[in-house]
Amino acid sequence: MKLIHFSAFRAVMLTGTVSAAAELIGRSQPAVSRLLDKLEAELGVTLFERRKGLITPTSIAHLLLDEIDRAYTSLDSLRNFAARVAEGETSRITTAVMPALGISFMPWALKKFKEEWPQTRVHMSIRLSAKIEEWAASQQLDFGLAELPFRRSGFQTEIFSDAPYIAAVPKGHPLAARDKIEPQDLRGHPFVSFASFTAAGPIIAQAFRSAGEKLDPAYEITISAAAYEFAKIGLAIALIDPYTAIHQLDDRVTLVPFHPKIPFNVALLRPYSRPQSRVSEALLGLLRIERDTMLAKLPRL
Numbered sequence: 001m002k003l004i005h006f007s008a009f010r011a012v013m014l015t016g017t018v019s020a021a022a023e024l025i026g027r028s029q030p031a032v033s034r035l036l037d038k039l040e041a042e043l044g045v046t047l048f049e050r051r052k053g054l055i056t057p058t059s060i061a062h063l064l065l066d067e068i069d070r071a072y073t074s075l076d077s078l079r080n081f082a083a084r085v086a087e088g089e090t091s092r093i094t095t096a097v098m099p100a101l102g103i104s105f106m107p108w109a110l111k112k113f114k115e116e117w118p119q120t121r122v123h124m125s126i127r128l129s130a131k132i133e134e135w136a137a138s139q140q141l142d143f144g145l146a147e148l149p150f151r152r153s154g155f156q157t158e159i160f161s162d163a164p165y166i167a168a169v170p171k172g173h174p175l176a177a178r179d180k181i182e183p184q185d186l187r188g189h190p191f192v193s194f195a196s197f198t199a200a201g202p203i204i205a206q207a208f209r210s211a212g213e214k215l216d217p218a219y220e221i222t223i224s225a226a227a228y229e230f231a232k233i234g235l236a237i238a239l240i241d242p243y244t245a246i247h248q249l250d251d252r253v254t255l256v257p258f259h260p261k262i263p264f265n266v267a268l269l270r271p272y273s274r275p276q277s278r279v280s281e282a283l284l285g286l287l288r289i290e291r292d293t294m295l296a297k298l299p300r301l
Helices: 003-015 018-025 029-043 059-086 105-116 129-137 200-210 224-232 242-247 278-295
Strands: 048-051 054-057 092-097 121-126 143-147 155-161 166-170 191-194 219-221 237-240 253-257 266-271
Touching: 003 018, 003 029, 003 059, 018 029, 054 059, 092 129, 092 278, 105 121, 105 242, 105 278, 129 143, 129 266, 155 278, 166 224, 166 242, 191 200, 191 224, 219 224, 224 237, 224 242, 224 253, 237 242, 242 278
Parallel strands: 092 121, 092 143, 191 219, 191 237
Antiparallel strands: 048 054, 143 266, 155 266, 166 237, 166 253
16 A cells, blocks of 8 residues: 555545546546555455446545544644754754853853744753863764864864953952953962863963963862852952853952953864754854854953
């Protein structure tokens, strides 16, 4: 049995005649008659009583129609599903994002994304940049957002953001009123920096060396959100990324531009073997808009 057999049978049941059924499904009248004969032979039952050119459905035919209608309902649902998949509405996006963007920036962006793509599932992992690079190289992601530099291959990159790190100063601190803060200004003030094995650690250390200052932090952390907490409770001044600075904004902290500027270089990683879908491109477009809107709120040097 083939779908065309049931299609011919259903058309006859709906129209009442073989000729009308033939017109409905785009076949000749003899072709429809042969399809009905084959269906009856396959099933081993009589579906129609034929008298003088007229056909009358048997009780078995009505029972079969009920089953076929249910099958067609399922087929219609399948077609609709396939159409939605083609439009990207029911697809899934797998991404990994560094903590600075994953803790606050991405959830807010995904809230807006959900309004336009309500059926799309997003699987987001928050990991350090080295792990995201590893996953992108092994083709496990649709895209990732991680901090440069990278050591592996297997993916293409483009700069997503290079806005500079900014100083988070406890409110009321002597340096909170400055127009800018430089490395030498931090002498004698507790300072929290990034661990040497993070992407930011060596970059910040180099900026201090270039200014003739030794980086001697009182505390070391691995993510900006933790560093921001040090500033909130008045424990230390922190250099934090611009995304954390805006999304974690608190009255207990004053944001002061840091000089020399240390770019927070975030790259978009796209594995070579994972072509971007329409829905994935839509999410990336939204992320770029949210990025520009957010960075416009930063204090300028």
